[in-house]
Amino acid sequence: MxxxxxxxxxxxxxxxxxxxxxxxxxxxxxxxxxxxxxxxxxxxxxxxxxxxxxxxxxxxxxxxxxxxxxxxxxxxxxxxxxxxxxxxxxxxxxxxxxxxxxxxxxxxxxxxxxxxxxxxxxxxxxxxxxxxxxxxxxxxxxxxxxxxxxxxxxxxxxxxxxxxxxxxxxxxxxxxxxxxxxxxxxxxxxxxxxxxxxxxxxxxxxxxxxxxxxxxxxxxxxxxxxxxxxxxxxxxxxxxxxxxxxxxxxxxxxxxxxxxxxxxxxxxxxxxxxxxxxxxxxDRRTALDRRLQLMGHLLPQRVAYLQQMLGIRLDGNDLNEPLSQEQLQAARPSPYDPRSANALKIAKEGWSLKDIIAHGIIDYHPSIVGxxxxxxxxxxxxxxxxxxxxxxxxxxxxxxxxxxxxxxxxxxxxxxxxxxxxxxxxxxxxxxGAPEQYGIDPRVSNIKLLIIKFKNMKIGIVGTGAIGSLLAQKLSKAGHSVKVTNTRAMPELEKIAADLGAKAATLQDVVKDVDAIIFSMPFNAYKDLPKDLLKEVPQDVVVMDTSNYYPFRDGDIAELEEITESEYISGILDRPLIKVFNNILEGTLKHKGTAAGTEGRIAISTAGDNEEHKKIVAQIVDITGFDTVDGGNLSESWRQQPGTPAYCTELDEAELKKALDSAEKGKAPAIRDSIMNSLMSKDTWPSYEEILAGNRVHQKGKGK
Ligand SMILES: Cc1cc2nc3c(=O)[nH]c(=O)nc-3n(C[C@H](O)[C@H](O)[C@H](O)COP(=O)(O)O)c2cc1C
Structure with a gap:
């Protein structure tokens, strides 16, 4: 009420x-x-x-x-x-x-x-x-x-x-x-x-x-x-x-x-x-006279308009006389102009034609003249x-x-x-009496808005392979403090880090005092990480995994028949994580990033169980030049593993959503292996464009 x-x-x-x-x-x-x-x-x-x-x-x-x-x-x-x-x-x-x-x-x-x-x-x-x-x-x-x-x-x-x-x-x-x-x-x-x-x-x-x-x-x-x-x-x-x-x-x-x-x-x-x-x-009389002084020069056209409002002829009328009884009886307020009933009411009060108009009956809003x-x-x-x-x-x-x-x-x-x-x-x-509000009103918001909290994030990157290096480069260039580690000796690591615009850190230090950690290592190397590496890392630090499993390189891992690759890694790290940057080619990450809002901007997917962390990851992805599609929980992340339509096929947001939906669980490993076999059978390693084209054909990522 x-x-x-x-x-x-x-x-x-x-x-x-x-x-x-x-x-x-x-x-x-x-x-x-x-x-x-x-x-x-x-x-x-x-x-x-x-x-x-x-x-x-x-x-x-x-x-x-x-x-x-x-x-x-x-x-x-x-x-x-x-x-x-x-x-x-x-x-x-x-x-x-x-x-x-x-x-x-x-x-x-x-x-x-x-x-x-x-x-x-x-x-x-x-x-x-x-x-x-x-x-x-x-x-x-x-x-x-x-x-x-x-x-x-x-x-x-x-x-x-x-x-x-x-x-x-x-x-x-x-x-x-x-x-x-x-x-x-x-x-x-x-x-x-x-x-x-x-x-x-x-x-x-x-x-x-x-x-x-x-x-x-x-x-x-x-x-x-x-x-x-x-x-x-x-x-x-x-x-x-x-x-x-x-x-x-x-x-x-x-x-x-x-x-x-x-x-x-x-x-x-x-x-x-x-x-x-x-x-x-x-008083009303003085008010009407004031109005007449203001708009008297417009009386002829207003009389013409009043005729239409009342549905009667007025062109023979004396401006100083009221409408005749016949005119008043014949008058019908126009259904097309909501002001007409009021005009007729004023006319019936016996005002002269010019005074009727001076009442403001043709004004943009109800007029008070008095x-x-x-x-x-x-x-x-x-x-x-x-x-x-x-x-x-x-x-x-x-x-x-x-x-x-x-x-x-x-x-x-x-x-x-x-x-x-x-x-x-x-x-x-x-x-x-409006309620407090600052920023958007979450009750009524219907847009996909990213609110990027961290202007200057502290990010630790474990692994400086193709993807890890590019991320270090892009994120430090965007003004974030990045430290990196790899398996090289410190002097060499320092040189690599400097080239990337990052700082070198030991494995123990790279995970300390950071907002986010990105693991970007060969799949079979994770098992060699110290068991308690993340033990002291607070739970609000976002942990990301970019890895992919390739049996020819990583050997057979029986657990992967039951769980997703990132669930497996999550188990090793003893830590919930967000899977991201696994379904993007080095060439794509390097060359195809665009500004937010660019038509056809390429999207990659994330998977994980922590919605807040996924939002932060989406911000990081945005910084690197790409859109994000939420691929669901970590248990759903098989939809973006090698061999699926969503894997490294350069899709925009809508296409990627479709690709994730169309993935078929049992089929990906065989497709992955056949693509890899055909790549390895070539004399020279194919270019990024050839790999992309091959992925699109065999995984059916594009045009499905
Ligand atoms: C009371 C009122 C004041 C308005 N003031 C302005 C204005 O100052 N400038 C303007 O460009 N449009 C103004 N409009 C026009 C509206 O923004 C809008 O263009 C118009 O109502 C038609 O919109 P619709 O598509 O909802 O019918 C005004 C409309 C109303 C009802």
Whole structure:
């Protein structure tokens, strides 16, 4: 059940071109006609809203129009740049939330993440991001693109929002120490790299911005389609709504709340804010005259539109006369325009034709043209009917319209107990009652996101054969501290290690004080390792095994008829481990690594029983240039052993999944041996390309 007791409404102010939200606002006497470029004007309007304890200002965004002839008489709709405006406002206000629109359709997630979190820092936790999808061809053209389908627009939006939030969380909440005494600036291991390979967006990196007072910005959304319900239900805390009738608003709010519930959220986590346009003056007559002064020049076209709304002819009417009884009786509200019923209601009250229009019946949102109490009544009725959680206000003229609302409407709402008397906190999160969140919300996440915790891992590698050497090289090049060991004498080992960018260590030392250990040795050499090698190694150290069993080299091992190769190794080491890097050729590892998100990126599989360790291994694989497919438990790891379709056949993620599924348990050893026999029967050892081609043919890894 919805908690209605003590509910207080949320109020936001819209900020756009600096003048106001009625046509002609820019040329009203007393309005500075250059406000379009005035940041001082924006600051003044925000300060006025803050005086009225508004929870936020909201900045829509978009290009004006592709029809620049409109500029002959009208100002563009929007701010010069929404982030610049909010930066200016942030420095001159203390409490009010600062919400800007940023399209998820064409912007890069990293850019959005950086700008909004920087604003959040600058404003001490007052930033909100209105994450919308773009539907206008003008916007698409600016980016040299076309508007994608709704499905693709929203598909991208789901990924972008999560990626942006993941960037926000990449600097750990408590990572920033800035302790002058100890000299520690930040805890590097609490700052992670995030990596996403999505269907629509890819990114890998870190956003080096610590948390703000509210952690990270709040997600808003503006949209009304079923896809919008899905997006907002998942991620948004506030919906900027548009509804003309109380019934429609109730339905819309319900749809968003149900969607939130579907995703395991409390419906109260999402607030539906209805739009409202205002001309607040002491009485209705004065208010209508003010409106007429603002939009009188548009009366002819508005009358033409009203004809369609009411289904009657009005072109012979006197603007100063009410509609005739015949006209009122013949009028039928248009089913295509939800504003029509209200237009007819106003007409029936006997107002003149121009006054009907001056009531704002063709405005983008319900309009209140009259004294403050009329606005308060409207708001109370909607709020108490469960039609909304608050309102975003678009005043006719910002210079005095915000003050009029603050002085004439806010006190009535406060007196009626509908609106707070002061800010409860200092952040936007507190103003709107959104729950704590830092980084992505795991309850609603549906992307395959890697959060790479360790910027600088300490890795020990046992064995410097083909795979061990390449791993040492790649991981040390990526900034990790790598030490290696092999069976050579120390002076030679030191030289090998130096060539790999690693440090030389004895077998005993290579496993000490590390985050991960990679065993990369010939299969039959494991049995000669000291029995207690890993005894002192903590359980959270990830142990990996890259080995493969070849009977011609390793001899017959009877146990392998019962258990997998890595289970056998795990037994010798007396330690759970992750099987990885066994099904990749040296040539593949050396030459075929690509950046995360690259089309057709090659994947290798992991197997093991520890899910957390598998995630870390996936991060290591990613660093080396490859995707990872989870091949299941260690007991399932026969699916990636020599002779299987998944073994060294250079498959992408989807292909590798199929290959693992299609493996047949009994068949692999014979295939393995026949491939090896044919390789060894050649006069010269085949090239990597020939081996790959042979694997693909005999193991049927590709094209199955
Ligand atoms: C109240 C409201 C405000 C909006 N503000 C903006 C805006 O500032 N900039 C923008 O590009 N789109 C804005 N939109 C457009 C939406 O993001 C979206 O493109 C539109 O609702 C169509 O989406 P749909 O596919 O869900 O129907 C707004 C939509 C609504 C309902």
């Amino acid at each position: 919805e908690n209605v007791k003590n509910r207080k409404m949320i109020i936001g102010l819209t900020s756009g071109n600096g003048y106001g939200f009625q046509p002609g606002a820019w040329r009203t006497p007393g309005v500075d006609p250059t406000s379009y470029t005035s940041y001082d004007a924006r600051v003044r309007h925000a300060q006025a809203a803050e005086r009225g304890k508004f929870q936020f200002i909201f900045l829509p965004d978009g290009p004006f129009t592709d029809d620049s002839t409109l500029l002959e008489t009208e100002a563009p709709n929007f701010n010069l740049d929404v982030m610049m405006t909010l930066a200016a406002v942030a420095r001159e206000t203390k409490r009010i939330g600062l919400v800007a629109t940023g399209s998820t359709t064409f912007n890069a997630p990293y850019t959005l993440a950086k700008q909004f979190k920087a604003l959040d820092i600058m404003s001490h936790g007052r930033a909100g991001w209105n994450a919308i999808t773009s539907t206008s061809n003008d916007v698409a053209a600016i980016y040299g693109q076309t508007i994608p389908s709704s499905r693709d627009r929203y598909g991208r939006a789901h990924e972008v929002v999560q990626l942006v939030q993941a960037f926000w969380g990449s600097w750990g909440k408590d990572a920033w120490v800035h302790d002058q005494e100890s000299g520690q600036f930040a805890k590097h291991d609490e700052i992670s790299t995030i990596s996403l390979k999505g269907k629509y967006v890819n990114a890998r990196g870190t956003l080096y911005i610590p948390p703000s007072e509210q952690g990270q910005p709040i997600i808003f959304h503006a949209g009304a389609s079923p896809n919008a319900h899905e997006l907002a239900g998942r991620f948004a805390n506030v919906v900027i709504g548009a509804a003309f009738t109380i019934e429609d608003s109730i339905q819309q709010r319900k749809a968003f709340r149900e969607s939130a519930k579907k995703y395991g959220r409390d419906p109260d986590e999402i607030k539906f804010i209805a739009g409202m346009m205002t001309t607040i003056v002491k 004294p403050g109490v009329e606005a308060a009544d409207h708001m109370q009725a909607w709020f108490e009917a469960g039609a909304c959680d608050g309102f975003w206000i678009s005043p006719d003229i910002l210079d005095d319209g915000v003050d009029a609302f603050v002085d004439e409407v806010v006190p009535i709402l406060q007196e009626r107990g509908l609106f707070h008397k002061d800010y409860e906190g200092t952040t936007l999160r507190e103003h709107i």
